[in-house]
Amino acid sequence: MNLRFLVGTLVVSGSLAADYLAHTYLVEFANDHNIESFYHGLELENIKFSPRLNMTYHLFRGASFELVDGASNSSLSNIISKMPTVKSLWPVGTHKVPIDTVNSTIPLLARREIQKRADGNDTFSTHVMTQVDKLRAKGITGKGARVAVVDSGIDYNHPALGGCFGQGCLVGYGWNVLGELRPGSPQPVNDPIDPCLGHGTHVAGIIAAQPNPFGFTGAAPGVTLGAYRTSTCAGIVYEDVLVAAINRAYDDGSNIINLSLDLPSDWSEHPAALAAQRIVEKGVPVVAAIGNDGERGLWTSVIPAVAHGVAGVANFFNTETPAIHVVASYSVDNATAQPFSWQAGNPAMPNISLPLWSTSFDAAPDDGCGQLPAGAPDLSKVVVLVQDEDKSSDCRIDNKLSNLGSHGAKYVLVYSLDAYTRALTQSNQYVNGIGMVPNSRGKEWINLLKAGHKIVVNLVIPGAAQQTVYSPKNTETGGLMSTRSSWGMSWELDVKPQIGAPGQNILSTWLLSKGGYRIDSGTSMASPFVAAVYALIAEARKTFDPATLESFVSATANPNLYYDGTKVYSIVAPVVQQGAGLIQAYDAAFATTLLNVSSLAFNDTDHFVAQHGFTIKNLGSGEVTYTLSHVKAATVYASGASYLSDPQSFSLAPTPLETVDAWASLIFSTTSVKVGPGASATISVTASPPAASIDKGRLPVYSGYIAINSTSGESLSLPYAGVATSMKSVPVLTTRSSVTYLTSWDSLNIGLSVPLPENTTFTIPVPTGDPNGTENPDPGLALPTAIFGQNVGSAFIRLDIVPLEVNGTLATTEVLGVTIAGSAERYPIRWYPGRGSTMDPFRGMLSDGRVVPEGRYKFLMRALKVFGDPENKDDYDALELPAFFLKYQG
Ligand SMILES: *[C@@H]1O[C@H](CO)[C@@H](O)[C@H](O)[C@H]1NC(C)=O
Ligand SMILES: *[C@@H]1O[C@H](CO)[C@@H](O)[C@H](O)[C@H]1NC(C)=O
Ligand SMILES: *[C@@H]1O[C@H](CO)[C@@H](O)[C@H](O)[C@H]1NC(C)=O
Ligand SMILES: *[C@@H]1O[C@H](CO)[C@@H](O)[C@H](O)[C@H]1NC(C)=O
Ligand SMILES: *[C@@H]1O[C@H](CO)[C@@H](O)[C@H](O)[C@H]1NC(C)=O
Ligand SMILES: *[C@@H]1O[C@H](CO)[C@@H](O)[C@H](O)[C@H]1NC(C)=O
Ligand SMILES: *[C@@H]1O[C@H](CO)[C@@H](O)[C@H](O)[C@H]1NC(C)=O
Ligand SMILES: *[C@@H]1O[C@H](CO)[C@@H](O)[C@H](O)[C@H]1NC(C)=O
Ligand SMILES: *[C@@H]1O[C@H](CO)[C@@H](O)[C@H](O)[C@H]1NC(C)=O
Numbered sequence: 001m002n003l004r005f006l007v008g009t010l011v012v013s014g015s016l017a018a019d020y021l022a023h024t025y026l027v028e029f030a031n032d033h034n035i036e037s038f039y040h041g042l043e044l045e046n047i048k049f050s051p052r053l054n055m056t057y058h059l060f061r062g063a064s065f066e067l068v069d070g071a072s073n074s075s076l077s078n079i080i081s082k083m084p085t086v087k088s089l090w091p092v093g094t095h096k097v098p099i100d101t102v103n104s105t106i107p108l109l110a111r112r113e114i115q116k117r118a119d120g121n122d123t124f125s126t127h128v129m130t131q132v133d134k135l136r137a138k139g140i141t142g143k144g145a146r147v148a149v150v151d152s153g154i155d156y157n158h159p160a161l162g163g164c165f166g167q168g169c170l171v172g173y174g175w176n177v178l179g180e181l182r183p184g185s186p187q188p189v190n191d192p193i194d195p196c197l198g199h200g201t202h203v204a205g206i207i208a209a210q211p212n213p214f215g216f217t218g219a220a221p222g223v224t225l226g227a228y229r230t231s232t233c234a235g236i237v238y239e240d241v242l243v244a245a246i247n248r249a250y251d252d253g254s255n256i257i258n259l260s261l262d263l264p265s266d267w268s269e270h271p272a273a274l275a276a277q278r279i280v281e282k283g284v285p286v287v288a289a290i291g292n293d294g295e296r297g298l299w300t301s302v303i304p305a306v307a308h309g310v311a312g313v314a315n316f317f318n319t320e321t322p323a324i325h326v327v328a329s330y331s332v333d334n335a336t337a338q339p340f341s342w343q344a345g346n347p348a349m350p351n352i353s354l355p356l357w358s359t360s361f362d363a364a365p366d367d368g369c370g371q372l373p374a375g376a377p378d379l380s381k382v383v384v385l386v387q388d389e390d391k392s393s394d395c396r397i398d399n400k401l402s403n404l405g406s407h408g409a410k411y412v413l414v415y416s417l418d419a420y421t422r423a424l425t426q427s428n429q430y431v432n433g434i435g436m437v438p439n440s441r442g443k444e445w446i447n448l449l450k451a452g453h454k455i456v457v458n459l460v461i462p463g464a465a466q467q468t469v470y471s472p473k474n475t476e477t478g479g480l481m482s483t484r485s486s487w488g489m490s491w492e493l494d495v496k497p498q499i500g501a502p503g504q505n506i507l508s509t510w511l512l513s514k515g516g517y518r519i520d521s522g523t524s525m526a527s528p529f530v531a532a533v534y535a536l537i538a539e540a541r542k543t544f545d546p547a548t549l550e551s552f553v554s555a556t557a558n559p560n561l562y563y564d565g566t567k568v569y570s571i572v573a574p575v576v577q578q579g580a581g582l583i584q585a586y587d588a589a590f591a592t593t594l595l596n597v598s599s600l601a602f603n604d605t606d607h608f609v610a611q612h613g614f615t616i617k618n619l620g621s622g623e624v625t626y627t628l629s630h631v632k633a634a635t636v637y638a639s640g641a642s643y644l645s646d647p648q649s650f651s652l653a654p655t656p657l658e659t660v661d662a663w664a665s666l667i668f669s670t671t672s673v674k675v676g677p678g679a680s681a682t683i684s685v686t687a688s689p690p691a692a693s694i695d696k697g698r699l700p701v702y703s704g705y706i707a708i709n710s711t712s713g714e715s716l717s718l719p720y721a722g723v724a725t726s727m728k729s730v731p732v733l734t735t736r737s738s739v740t741y742l743t744s745w746d747s748l749n750i751g752l753s754v755p756l757p758e759n760t761t762f763t764i765p766v767p768t769g770d771p772n773g774t775e776n777p778d779p780g781l782a783l784p785t786a787i788f789g790q791n792v793g794s795a796f797i798r799l800d801i802v803p804l805e806v807n808g809t810l811a812t813t814e815v816l817g818v819t820i821a822g823s824a825e826r827y828p829i830r831w832y833p834g835r836g837s838t839m840d841p842f843r844g845m846l847s848d849g850r851v852v853p854e855g856r857y858k859f860l861m862r863a864l865k866v867f868g869d870p871e872n873k874d875d876y877d878a879l880e881l882p883a884f885f886l887k888y889q890g
Helices: 035-044 073-081 132-137 177-181 199-208 239-251 271-281 397-406 439-450 523-541 546-556 585-590 745-749 771-775
Strands: 019-029 049-056 061-067 086-096 146-151 171-176 224-229 236-238 256-259 286-289 311-317 323-332 338-344 352-358 383-387 411-415 433-437 455-459 467-470 499-504 506-509 517-520 561-563 568-572 593-595 600-603 611-618 624-632 635-637 665-668 672-675 680-688 700-710 715-723 741-744 760-764 784-790 794-806 813-815 818-820 829-832 837-841 855-864 876-880 884-888
Touching: 019 035, 019 073, 019 239, 035 049, 035 061, 049 177, 049 239, 073 086, 086 239, 086 271, 132 523, 132 585, 146 171, 146 199, 146 239, 146 523, 171 177, 177 224, 177 239, 199 224, 199 506, 199 517, 199 523, 224 239, 236 239, 239 256, 239 271, 256 271, 256 523, 271 286, 286 523, 311 523, 311 546, 323 517, 338 467, 352 411, 352 439, 383 397, 383 439, 397 411, 411 439, 439 455, 499 506, 499 523, 499 546, 523 546, 523 585, 546 585, 546 593, 546 715, 568 624, 593 700, 593 715, 611 672, 624 665, 665 700, 672 680, 741 745, 741 760, 745 784, 760 784, 784 794, 784 855, 794 818, 794 837, 794 876
Parallel strands: 146 224, 146 256, 171 224, 256 286, 286 311, 311 499, 352 383, 383 411, 411 433, 600 715, 760 884
Antiparallel strands: 019 061, 019 086, 049 061, 086 236, 323 338, 323 455, 323 467, 338 433, 352 455, 506 517, 561 568, 593 611, 611 680, 624 672, 624 700, 635 700, 665 680, 700 715, 741 784, 784 837, 794 829, 794 855, 813 818, 855 876, 855 884
16 A cells, blocks of 8 residues: 655545645734734744745735644644634645646757748647637737746746846746745745746746747737746645735736646635635636646546636537657768758757668567567667557567667667657666657658668767657547546535646747757646637637636537546537537637626536526627427546445446436526527526436536527537436445555555454554644554545544543533544544545544543544535534554553
């Protein structure tokens, strides 16, 4: 078992759980309180702290701080949360910048002129697939919009990102919020440079890259960028820094805020989500990456994208798969050299001019792995051409390189099995240089060699060579959803994501010190694309109103067919995967119809919303007739097993998800409506949930679109989604004995945890007040440890210690009908994301700092079901573990 002890709140396995920073809290002040009155209150309570951020923003006044010692963080946080200066107190979550990297950076030793594409129209594939090219052809560039990139900073020295920072520059404003955490750090707070990660620099280029030698621009090169550095060099974002950054971006007059980062949780109550929601409510659109965990199945969306009002962005494959190539030349039989391009690997090639020699003239999967053919030359004096690995064979790239290296080869060019190339690496020092060419190039050479011609290749070290973008069409998945893109909805069944944009295989700017350009992938790349399109539409429509912009992009987007990673279905992809579909910028900017909503939430069976109304407004100058119809999307089961018939096996399944032929049915008040210029019509929709034959126990999620076609030639759609089960019936906790059991902390830490039987005796040290004891118990201690597996999210989880026999005195209380000693340290937990498991060692100390006497106890976990009432004990899923004896050493 692979365990992580996540400091601060939970121990979880798997990556889909909130991480928290030890001892660290974020507070929002009540009423007119301020940092002085708050810290004064802490001093009066004798609470020792170290201040982090002072947050004095229009929409958020508060502070973050670290508790430096004390009896128990849980008991201190209970005291602090009740202080009159405090409106809300949260532990500080840590986010990660979601990077799904295609590694193709070439370190540039020297910069040479790079090949230019023909000037003229915008032909960048991501712009063509989203109609950005059509807006650009009209001269629309997002002029005047201030777009904040809350990320790792921006390398504004990059010539394609303006080359400077400050008024008049492309990166016109910003702040290093991370720098505020470390007064006197070498990075000044007023300098939002991206010093190390590159992520924000890539995001910035997607929005606003200026013309450059790689022949592309950002989607909205007319905007002014704001750079807010919030992430460390390791891509970590602390939630207090994020709350500060988005508020600063708002206060600095940003018109649009992009957040390509995540906290893995599907609840919209986290402080960063609430902060984003407040900003949207004040009229500034916030656009956020929905997450890259789609392969783990439904309910993998993240904070802040799941926040109410925030536009959560899904990720589509680029229709091309670009790679950065270096230019070289070859000659056949001493004829004039001709150029070709190849993708550098690691190690890169030196400057060489050597004959090309191929291990085989046939396409053979084991090419390069066996004996050399008779008459093979001295391999150190040639460049060896070998076929890429074929998945049907054990002869992998590493085997080829190792075998060829052992025969003296120094330089190897691999030709791919298709049109694409990638950056190869070797796991050991087999050869001195590797590179890759596409299949067509390899095949042409093989044919020449087979015919007896002599080929000499002249390679220049990549850092000094001319570079070019090699961008073959993606004929397999271009334009489809990326299976990595996280699925909605939120646990409160908000429709998520909102919209999709190209994010898979995206060329953009990168740190100058690391080559300046790079191909990267993920919803991190899709989100800034939408932010840029918002700026374009805002220029065309003269509004930044979040609901209006979202309505236009949603209604005009192109829903695509469902691709589950294995095949393309003939039905459109679920709304909870693609949102409204692939964004169509021109249609959104010039649509003459406005819907007053951008999606409809049908909720679950207990809260099923059967009646919906929406209005269609005709913004055009003539009368238009609208025709309504229903387009079904694929219905998917979230689990492979039913919680009704097989609760032990119920769990959220990874993709590909099983589909079922059952859909909601919709009846419209009218299927055809005439609307005069400037007038509106209200349509009512009566929905019925999918037929009874659907297996409710497998958590089915259904969705679809209301198609609205107009006689003026518009084809709009309104997405809807719902869940065909009662969320309150879904068990939060799993009874599977492999994931829910009593064990010992020391055995867990050496990966040998076994379920322990009733009445196991744990003899442990008397707990001390050291907060590190709470956050990081000594891994060698045999502490009783509760492991509870979770299926779905829970807004409120208690882990209580129930006394059975006690040697001494112990005050008990009754909570939700059960007599308990108190809660385990760190409990209760709010807004638990679901999936994975909590793993809690018990040191004998309760969350209020009291130490229990020796005795016989048991763990009782109670998790509030989705839509449950926290005051009603029947709305909790409760599980207890076998009783144990607790004894203290000495
Ligand atoms: C916090 O910020 C406010 C406003 O900028 C300032 O007046 C105050 O002195 C700051 N307090 C601390 C403790 O830094
Ligand atoms: C990308 O390449 C750099 C430099 O070679 C290397 O340090 C890094 O580990 C690579 N990252 C991935 C994800 O392969
Ligand atoms: C650019 O696009 C416009 C409109 O689509 C077209 O008329 C024109 O021929 C294109 N120009 C070039 C150089 O492709
Ligand atoms: C190419 O040139 C080299 C040296 O000038 C010569 O030895 C060789 O025969 C030539 N090869 C062909 C195929 O003409
Ligand atoms: C679904 O219903 C529950 C219970 O009324 C409510 O709390 C939740 O906000 C609803 N979800 C949506 C998206 O309306
Ligand atoms: C609406 O337009 C779309 C796209 O043109 C078309 O596929 C669909 O059949 C139309 N629906 C109706 C009811 O006309
Ligand atoms: C555990 O100990 C209690 C007494 O402390 C006893 O009543 C119970 O039967 C024991 N359980 C087992 C399984 O031995
Ligand atoms: C807690 O652990 C951290 C990291 O190991 C250490 O820096 C800190 O001094 C410890 N605090 C106490 C109170 O022991
Ligand atoms: C209570 O203490 C007695 C005497 O030390 C011991 O025999 C007994 O096992 C203890 N009971 C529990 C529940 O710890």
